[in-house]
Amino acid sequence: MKRILLLVITVTLVVFMVGTGFSAMFSDIETSEDNTVTAGTLDLKVAGDDDPGVDVFVRLSNYAPGDRDRKCWPLRNAGTIRGQPWFEVTNLVNEENVRYEPEIAAGDLSDDEGELGDQLVAQWLWERDGNSFLIWQAQPINRHANSSFGGPLTDYPHTLLPVLDAGEEVVLCLDLRFVKRSDNNVAQSDRVRFNIVFHLDQAE
């Protein structure tokens, strides 16, 4: 019992001494307050607008063999972090409309599908500082259907759209050309409709 009492006193004494000794050291404390982590934003503006307020880009009527147009739209990263833009062509539909006599005479035998998409050649490019960079070569627009372009994981990643820093923009252009062919008449009154879907993904 005497030995236990001695042990308790010793332990208490040691604890007291150690505690007193530590608290007696020189010390300094600084506090960094209000540390925060705020998520960045990634906001794509196409021609200055967001979905679904973007105007239709391509609305060409009375198109005839030999006609050509270039349509361009600025893509802007209105967010606060870097983003990789890319785009895809979806829901491409060839409409026959009315089959006029010259179409039938030229061999258009079907009411099912229009032929304009075979004769309308499209190519994509981007522009910056007066320079143009071809994204995908000229091909009938039918071959662009359900394809994605300009990103590292797209169907046609040969030339990437540039990564956009916050507030940066790039101009994307679509060249359309109605090629002259001996069978142009089969495409009379036909219509090609398509959607363009623009993406901006967070970049490394």
Added chain:
Amino acid sequence: MKRLLLGWFALVLAGTLVATSSRMEAIFSDVVEVPENAVVADVRSRPLVELFSPNGGEIIYFGDEVVVQWRAVDPDGLRLRVSLWVSQDGVEWKRVVKRAKNTGFYRWRPRKLSPGSYLLKVVAVARRDPWRVVGEDVSDGFWELREDD
């Protein structure tokens, strides 16, 4: 103990995979869709052409002047040019006049043809028509080219 260790490794691996895949899908992104872009082709109507003479049954002598007469109208109002062709079988055609003005008549002396029966065809096309849609009319019957008796 060995089984417990194995289970622990499997759990850690699964957790890592889930974390990696969810990180891949969870990057920030934005999408803007622009629907209903459209290109609509023009419509061209065929020029209306009617050949009046020679329209079959005529006898023309070498050295005589043939007055070819036609009417050609473009429904879209474009200015037409006319070419004239002759044939002995209606299959092979030889051009005698190229891109003549659409005046409605042409004075022609058929010197380079041999005697025989012929058809004449008028073909009209608008010079500014990118579709090159042609209208044409052929003599209703053969006309004859004879040497002098």
